[in-house]
Amino acid sequence: MNSPIRRSRLEVSVLRIGHRFVRDDRVTTHIALVARALGCDRIFMNEVDKSIRSTLEEIIESWGGRYFNIEIIESWKSTIKDWKNGGGKIVHLTMYGLNIDEVIDDLRNCDKLLVVVGASKVPRELYQVSDYNVAIGNQPHSEIAALAICLDRIFNGKELTRQFDDAKLRIVPSHNEKKVLKNSGE
């Protein structure tokens, strides 16, 4: 069994900012699921619709990852300040930033990263307080896509084969069908 990535040296959390009620619910749910699946420990979000938390909790209940933390925050500024005070670095994903290739070595050498993912326009101040403004391509596309590629690069693809120790359901990869094992010990 692979050891979970959360025990590796590099700790990554996600901060979702600018969530708009209803309009952004599904996108924020995808962001949170990507964070869990691709190696993060935690997502910080402003107050969001209860359905987002319950979707995540259902996924975690079945597929594992109880350590994954959903933290509701009051202010993104305080979260960033606390993160920096704790020795962590801030990575803001934006199409205006430097190409991920230029900074990936620096990111991998950090101990603690907070990846900030905005919805629509973000406050200009965020560009200033971030240690890295990083573009996943300088084209408009999707904050979900940007987060996914960023995490895939940070963890060098290794998170895709990770196992969740506390999973009730486990997929047996197949070339042409759905195979799922149920953990009877749960």
Next chain:
Amino acid sequence: MNSPIRRSRLEVSVLRIGHRFVRDDRVTTHIALVARALGCDRIFMNEVDKSIRSTLEEIIESWGGRYFNIEIIESWKSTIKDWKNGGGKIVHLTMYGLNIDEVIDDLRNCDKLLVVVGASKVPRELYQVSDYNVAIGNQPHSEIAALAICLDRIFNGKELTRQFDDAKLRIVPSHNEKKVLKNSGE
């Protein structure tokens, strides 16, 4: 200037299936934007809300990529059949599939790939008609994330620095601000 990926040997299109009106509009928009930004030539979709097409057309008008094709289809089965008859291969993204690492060399050696992205449950038949059922991790997360990582792997990261020749707007990557050039020749 980089030569556009569409002129490279490998041609990639996306087929979105199972789109549900309203509920999936934003996710399908993200899928289409990711397809354009990350190196594809075309997206096939069932009839979708007009707002999706107009969002795409606005992005293309400003950021380039007029060759990018939005094709509205009647039946995914016919699209897949035509694609296969034209010598192309079908890549279905599913959490139940084989890890992308296992098939990536095969994919890169193809001439034409159709990447199929489902919303919610997909018909079982799709698993059978696909040449590759591919997992971007065997965990539930996001079809947008899966498509993004799949394309990033297929094009080996090179699509992130591509230029769109017909762009009116072009970003100058910056470590801490928004810099955009307007093409006065347009």
